Every structure is written in C-alpha cells, then in structure tokens.
Amino acid sequence: xxxxxxxxxxxxxxxxxxxxxxxxxxxxxxxxxxWYRQDPGKGPEFLFTLYSAGEEKEKERLKATLTKKESxxxxxxxxxxxxxxxxxxxxxxxxxNKLIFGAGTRLAVHP
Amino acid sequence: DADVTxxxxxxxxxxxxxxxxxxxxxxxxxxxxWYRQDPGLGLQLIYYSFDVKDINKGEISDGYSVSRQAQAxxxxxxxxxxxxxxxxxxxxxxxxxxxxxxxxxxxxRLTVL
Numbered sequence: 750x751x752x753x754x755x756x757x758x759x760x761x762x763x764x765x766x767x768x769x770x771x772x773x774x775x776x777x778x779x780x781x782x783x784w785y786r787q788d789p790g791k792g793p794e795f796l797f798t799l800y801s802a803g804e805e806k807e808k809e810r811l812k813a814t815l816t817k818k819e820s821x822x823x824x825x826x827x828x829x830x831x832x833x834x835x836x837x838x839x840x841x842x843x844x845x846n847k848l849i850f851g852a853g854t855r856l857a858v859h860p
Numbered sequence: 861d862a863d864v865t866x867x868x869x870x871x872x873x874x875x876x877x878x879x880x881x882x883x884x885x886x887x888x889x890x891x892x893x894w895y896r897q898d899p900g901l902g903l904q905l906i907y908y909s910f911d912v913k914d915i916n917k918g919e920i921s922d923g924y925s926v927s928r929q930a931q932a933x934x935x936x937x938x939x940x941x942x943x944x945x946x947x948x949x950x951x952x953x954x955x956x957x958x959x960x961x962x963x964x965x966x967x968x969r970l971t972v973l
Contacts, residue, residue: 753902780960781959781960783961783962785964790967790969791966791967792864792950792964792965792966792967793903793950793964794964795961795962795963795964798959798961836902836903838902838903840960846891846908846954846960846962847905847908847918847919848903848905848962849902850902850903850904851902852900852901852902853902
C-alpha cells in the first residue's frame with residue numbers, strides 16, 4: 750500500500766536554529782515527490798517537486814533532497830515567518846495523478 | 861486576483877441539509893480535484909476530473925457528488941450532510957504536463973451540526 754509518513758509531527762525552533770523535516774514513503778514506482786507549505790486557515794502552497802533520487806532543490810532558506818525511501822526538507826537559519834505546516838506528498842507512476850499526502854509537520858520558529 | 865477561488869469560505873449547516881461548495885480557476889488547467897482535510901490526517905482525495913466529460917471517484921467519495929460545469933468550474937455537493945463531514949475542503953487544479961503540479965484554493969471550512 751502506498752504510504753507517506755512525516756516526522757516529527759511538530760517542531761519548535763529558535764530563530765537561526767537550522768533543522769530538517771523528514772518524509773518517508775513507500776510507493777509502487779515514484780513519479781514525483783511534492784513539498785507544500787500550509788499556513789493556518791489557508792490552502793497548501795507549492796514549494797518543490799523532486800523526481801529522482803539524488804535530486805535537490807532550493808528556495809531561500811529551504812532545501813529539499815530525495816533518496817529512494819525518503820525526502821528531507823532542510824531549513825537553514827529559519828525566521829519566524831517560516832512557521833507553518835509543511836506537507837509532503839507522493840505521486841505514483843502509472844494510473845491517475847493521485848497525490849498521497851502525509852499528515853504534515855507543524856513548524857514553529859520563535860524569535 | 862487568486863488563481864483558484866472557492867466559495868463559500870466558511871459554512872455552518874445542519875444535519876440532513878444539502879450543501880454545494882464551488883471552485884473556479886483562471887489558470888487554464890484541465891484537471892481539477894476536491895480534497896478534504898481533517899486534523900492530524902493528510903489530505904484525502906474525494907473526486908477528480910481530467911476534463912469536462914471525465915469525472916472520477918477518489919478514495920473517500922461516499923456521501924459526495926460533483927459537477928464539472930465548465931473547464932474552469934468544479935462543484936462539490938453533500939446531498940445530505942452529516943456531522944462527520946465537518947472538515948476543511950480544498951479544490952486543486954493541475955495542467956496536463958510533465959510536472960502535473962497541483963495548485964490549491966484557499967479552502968472552505970464546513971461545519972455540520
């Protein structure tokens with residue numbers, strides 16, 4: 750069964766304290782792995798797509814990496830405005846474009 | 861202006877009532893989706909549509925129906941609302957291309973009393 754597990758469920762950081770969020774997945778052939786950011790009361794906002802193991806993408810203080818079993822979202826020197834829930838989703842090869850979402854990691858960055 | 865809009869943004873209703881949630885997009889995408897989000901759970905797919913004449917059930921379609929009125933409009937109906945349908949509902953769209961990235965609307969918070 751295709752599955753996505755994110756850890757930790759919640760993470761509290763001090764401003765400037767770098768860390769990583771984990772997304773572990775099992776899928777019958779990976780077509781793509783997606784990272785989204787979600788602020789309270791809002792829809793998920795697209796961040797990155799990764800397609801193959803070894804691929805990396807960066808945007809400001811965020812860097813996403815991918816292996817055959819997991820993805821990491823590295824946050825370097827975070828600021829309070831990075832506080833949000835980060836969602837990971839995988840899309841399996843073949844079939845329709847179903848995204849399988851993890852439950853998310855709630856990140857709080859304190860000054 | 862937002863590319864994907866949803867109406868209403870908030871709705872409180874009673875058990876047994878019929879409810880329609882609407883989604884419109886100006887992104888020109890062919891594909892549209894309806895998801896529901898519950899606290900502590902990942903988003904779950906209710907229905908998806910690859911074009912006006914192509915509508916498919918997702919993993920949790922029971923108790924829901926949809927209508928694709930035009931390329932830009934996709935509506936979700938709850939024929940007879942029940943309390944466990946209280947959730948956040950999101951519409952998403954994607955283009956028919958390699959990336960197939962889904963872009964989400966702002967959501968509708970639905971409460972069924």
